[in-house]
Amino acid sequence: MRRKQPYTLVAVASFTGLGLLLATPLWAWDGLVEKQTFEMESFTTQGGETIPNVTIGWEAYGELNEARDNAILITHFFSGTSHAAGRYSADGEPTGYWDAIIGPGKPLDTDEYYIISSDTLVNLGANDPNVITTGPASINPDTGEPWGMDFPVVTIRDFVEVQRALLESQGIESLHAVMGASMGALQAIEWASAYPERVERLIPVIGGGVADPWLLATLSAWAAPIRLDAHWNEGDYYDGEPPTEGLKEALKLVTLNANHWQWANEAFNRDWADDARDPAQDINARYAIEQTLDDIAGARAKLSDANHLLYLVRANQTFMAGHGDSLEAGLAAIEAPTLMLYSENDLVFAPEGVRRTAELIESDGTEVTLETLEGNRGHLDGVVSIEQASDTLREFLQ
Template sequence: MRLRLLLAAALAAVTLCRAVPGLAQTDIVEKRIFEAGEHRLRSGATLPGLRIGYQTAGTLNAAGDNAVLVAHFFSGNSHAFGRYAADQPPGYWDAIIGPGKAIDTDRFFVVSSDTLVNLNVRDGRTVTTGPVSVNPATGRNWGTDFPVVSMRDFIEVQKRLLDSLGVKRLALVTGPSMGALQAIEWAAAYPEMIDRVMPVIGTGAVDPWMLNWLDIWEAPIRLDPNWRNGDYYAAGREPPLAGLAAALKIVSVHAQDRPAMARFGRAVPEGQDPARRLGDRFEAERVLDEAAMARARASDANHFLYLTRANQLFLNDYPSTEAALGRSQARWLVIASPTDRVFMLDYNRELLATLQRAGRPAELLEVTGPLGHLNGVVGMAPLADRIRAFLTAP
């Protein structure tokens, strides 16, 4: 049972927090909504109305300089810490964020927000603007008429949120996976505003190899006949759930390491016989198929595609990673999983080397466990003392 929860966590890492022992009870947090009004994107397109959800913990000091921004991973949302109710699961990084923890909310004002085009648009909790939103000019869902957004656009929306909260300076910007990319983008966009950067299971460049992996992630959606080039919101049309579920399954397998599924062996569900019937499945396939379809029903296929494009446009405003990171004035702690199959250890070593060539104080720390890439989402507790030391070092 615990293994099945771990596998489902590849699609919804928040769910995994329920199955991990030793997570401390934390404060109740409130999901809030930031109404930004009209917003101009980096492409020059203008969104007539923008909304994202966010949560905070701790108190902003009078100088506005004790803030920490936590950016979420590809399939995540703002629920990085705390609980929405006493009987609800904690956020994915609850082990390191909270009163007295590594990112101490008795000391820091911690902010975590949903991104634009967030994947979880149908989960009843996430607040985001994207293809599902209604275009006021037409009265219909935007669909793929929604303008392309980049990773830098995520940062500009977060900047508006922080400004509205009175934040003047970030003591730390951090996040896992896509959150790491956002942290790096922040360091390039607003170098004078940031003291420390902690990218976890990230990379300093989305190179051609990773560009093609992102294309593979989204391929099942584009091949699903129900996708209709993104035009599936009208009454009577079915969403491309099969394609979205297949895409989420690809992400799930890519984001894990072999030990996460090893206990399945070659087991088959009762009544199935893959050696005799081509349509029969192995247990490892069945579990991921069911988890992927459940997750697809809470998500949106167009939002998935817009998210992959935002990742492909990481650091798109700069001629190179060196040029982007050369702007940084911060201290860095790069955290990598040595068994990561998405942003492999080599990516993180290259990021560290680029930072060192730029003269930035930086070190590399490893997060270990059986989950590969996802170690950086749910396996951070053992690094608490190192993170605390990073935050208190002069």
């Protein structure tokens, strides 16, 4: 299933070239993160469509060694970005989603490893100044207009292929490890399945080897509010008002599904959103939890693009390790020792599917460690509660 990718590599850094990166300590990770840009003149998807001018952002923490064999690739989740760790300004706080485990002396030790992460194609945060991506909101050079729904369907494997080009542009042929949460787990699994000779260790977090029917339906529910919003206009909204309300509702579902009732019932109560408006008296009044979820979604929607969400939904839906042929063969192809971290309360990736994935990877003798994450967040414990796996991660990476 591994097709040759006819892409052309053009390494473009937003601040400096690759040579400088390797020659000087300027880029050694010191807690400051610079978003970089990687461009490809052309990228052909697994589906056979060619996308010109593919541009994605990336970040790295730590230093690539001379042998270029100390790289750990972090692949991001559905609503995530390449910002896995660190601060963007000297006086800012670290804002990476996995700061708890990435840094000097931490399990993903930046004194030892070169940790790199890139924004996926069709990244949700198309309007986030810290995200660089190519997708429906990008200009199609052939028309001079945004692609909209004419953008080709892209898959998890396409995300992997862009990452492979990025890594090759830095002379990285082999990964010390690939690790990702949720959609990031799918990319990590695809990496290890498609390129077993390039992946030394695999760490899928809160994700499994296939989008099961439950996930297909859940993702479908996330897409629905966008298509319902009249402003969506079949994806053609870049000249006018975008489908912000639909996007907000989609993001609220993402937040709700990625959490668990334990969290909702511990973090919230039955307070009204407005003390003066009793929901039992006013059909348009609301509860505080509704308002809070709305506010979170509203802030997120400003940085996001609705069509990108639809394409991310599809990328996740199409996922099956082994690329559509056989899940068993796709997972058996993995040779890397594997550490799977998951939550028994995951409402997105059914724990049953995670355990089955572990069995199938293990079926031909590949070593698999399966460990649960505790917490009250369900799926999201893979992101916000990762620190508890520190010792396991440290040991596994050695």
